[in-house]
Amino acid sequence: MATTVKIEVKDNDIVASLQVFLKSVLGQPRIGAMLVSQHLPMKNVVMPTLVTDPEALEGADPLAPSFPLNAAKLVSRLTRKPSGAIIAAVLRPCEIRAFVELVKLNQAGRENLILIGFDCLGAYKNSDYLKVVNKDGDKATQKFYEQVLLKNDLSSEEIEISNACKACEHPLPEGVDITIGLLGAPVKDYLWIKADTAEGENILAKLNLTSVDEPPDRNRAVELLLEKRLAYRDRMFEENHLATGNIEKLTTYLAGCVNCYNCRVACPVCYCRECVFVTDVFDHEPAQYLRWSNRKKLIKMPTDTVFYHITRLAHMSTACVGCGQCSNACPNDIPVMELFRTVAHKTQQAFAYEAGRNLDEPPPLSVFKEDEFKELTAINE
Amino acid sequence: MTDFEPTIIAFVCNWCTYTAADLAGTSRLMYPANVRLVRVMCTGMVDPKYVIKSFLEGADAVLVSGCHPGDCHYINGNFKARRRIKLLKEILPQFGFENKRLKLTWIGASDGIQFADTISKMVDDIKSLGPSRVKTRMVI
Numbered sequence: 343m344a345t346t347v348k349i350e351v352k353d354n355d356i357v358a359s360l361q362v363f364l365k366s367v368l369g370q371p372r373i374g375a376m377l378v379s380q381h382l383p384m385k386n387v388v389m390p391t392l393v394t395d396p397e398a399l400e401g402a403d404p405l406a407p408s409f410p411l412n413a414a415k416l417v418s419r420l421t422r423k424p425s426g427a428i429i430a431a432v433l434r435p436c437e438i439r440a441f442v443e444l445v446k447l448n449q450a451g452r453e454n455l456i457l458i459g460f461d462c463l464g465a466y467k468n469s470d471y472l473k474v475v476n477k478d479g480d481k482a483t484q485k486f487y488e489q490v491l492l493k494n495d496l497s498s499e500e501i502e503i504s505n506a507c508k509a510c511e512h513p514l515p516e517g518v519d520i521t522i523g524l525l526g527a528p529v530k531d532y533l534w535i536k537a538d539t540a541e542g543e544n545i546l547a548k549l550n551l552t553s554v555d556e557p558p559d560r561n562r563a564v565e566l567l568l569e570k571r572l573a574y575r576d577r578m579f580e581e582n583h584l585a586t587g588n589i590e591k592l593t594t595y596l597a598g599c600v601n602c603y604n605c606r607v608a609c610p611v612c613y614c615r616e617c618v619f620v621t622d623v624f625d626h627e628p629a630q631y632l633r634w635s636n637r638k639k640l641i642k643m644p645t646d647t648v649f650y651h652i653t654r655l656a657h658m659s660t661a662c663v664g665c666g667q668c669s670n671a672c673p674n675d676i677p678v679m680e681l682f683r684t685v686a687h688k689t690q691q692a693f694a695y696e697a698g699r700n701l702d703e704p705p706p707l708s709v710f711k712e713d714e715f716k717e718l719t720a721i722n723e
Numbered sequence: 724m725t726d727f728e729p730t731i732i733a734f735v736c737n738w739c740t741y742t743a744a745d746l747a748g749t750s751r752l753m754y755p756a757n758v759r760l761v762r763v764m765c766t767g768m769v770d771p772k773y774v775i776k777s778f779l780e781g782a783d784a785v786l787v788s789g790c791h792p793g794d795c796h797y798i799n800g801n802f803k804a805r806r807r808i809k810l811l812k813e814i815l816p817q818f819g820f821e822n823k824r825l826k827l828t829w830i831g832a833s834d835g836i837q838f839a840d841t842i843s844k845m846v847d848d849i850k851s852l853g854p855s856r857v858k859t860r861m862v863i
Contacts, residue, residue: 583817586817586818587817587818587819588818588819588856589818589819589820589856589857590856591818591819592818592819618772648779649772649775649776649779652775652779652814652815652818653771653772653775655814656771656772656775656807656810656811656814657771657772659814660810684817685813685814685817688813688814688817689810689813689814692809692810692813693806693809706806706810707803707806707807707810710799710802710803710805710806711802712792712802714805715805715806715809718805718808718809718812718827719805719827719828719829
């Protein structure tokens, strides 16, 4: 039976209570550092920080409904070689799933890492979060959780969480050492903490917290949330099929693409050091552009935008965790996430694979079986 | 459309299907001239982007063809190719490319007749399917 404990919430302040907990975790001598999102002292934005002194967790706010980047890439930087210390990382479920993909792609290591996950209720788009934080300052997080947990309303102050979060069917952290439970917990009184591994047990055992059973309402709360998210997701898939179902539609959908490659940079699982799209393969001869234009009368410049997106789908869609950072990063508001999730759902299904689910399942394009997909080479297909 | 002559891009492996095509030629077998062969060392090196680029440049169909299972010169490149074709067959139909336009076959070095037959049949199939809509559209 897993250890489950509670951390008291005082004065209705979830953020402060969580900070106390995180300080006590980082205070343990064997843990060298903690990667956690904080309000930066110089400006009221929330960014991942690497903290070694528990006292420097004053601004820690991992629950902030802000998602400026997928921190899986940062954990990859910290774990691709031994760092000499045990690092605790407080991550969103989609960051954990992206991290799992990176481990399988040999870009990160699970050793000497303690993963602390929390029930994720979503985050705003970057631009929306800035509006919220400018208005509510430090209280933005508290206000958000009061709204979504107590009133069970996913839109707060008429600004909605990002589409990726609305369509996310993985609000619970998977593959972590410690889960911070919010769903179904009486968050006015306490947050519910669960040890998921022996490592997690070990840490919680040293904190002398009061044990408490899993909140009875938790399953129901998770079910309700999933129902809502899946309905949104499936509607999104349908709408995307209609919007991109043939090549003219896809070209229209991607018309605003300027080859900035922000979506690729923001993508946690696009890990190639040098993407083929920035190599000289795409330094076309000037005369080539004229030949294209002559053939089609008119070509959109820059070229290779549709090619880029379809190729990226082929290269990474089986690893797509649906975090939505691609859409977040697009300067021209192309709904990239909607397209990639829709296609990724298909490609992952084709290989009975789910990105981020399990460290033991090899990425589909890295393995094969002799006895599979025989219909592809049947003579009279 | 009777005067439609499809363009088929075929990525064929050096050791099996290219040799089969060569055999078809030296055996004076007739097959349609619609196919443009691209010789690769192994089907396992056909990156999905080669196939995507072919389609976006207006190819009416793409054939990837290599050695029979167990015969791969590089042991298992053809199995890797099969996974990639499976992947493409999930992605491309999303954007209106009919599944028939992408084909994977195993044609061994001694199968000159089968090579000629495969190309003839593919040309017939694509003729009845009609030209790819990318051909005339602005898609780069």
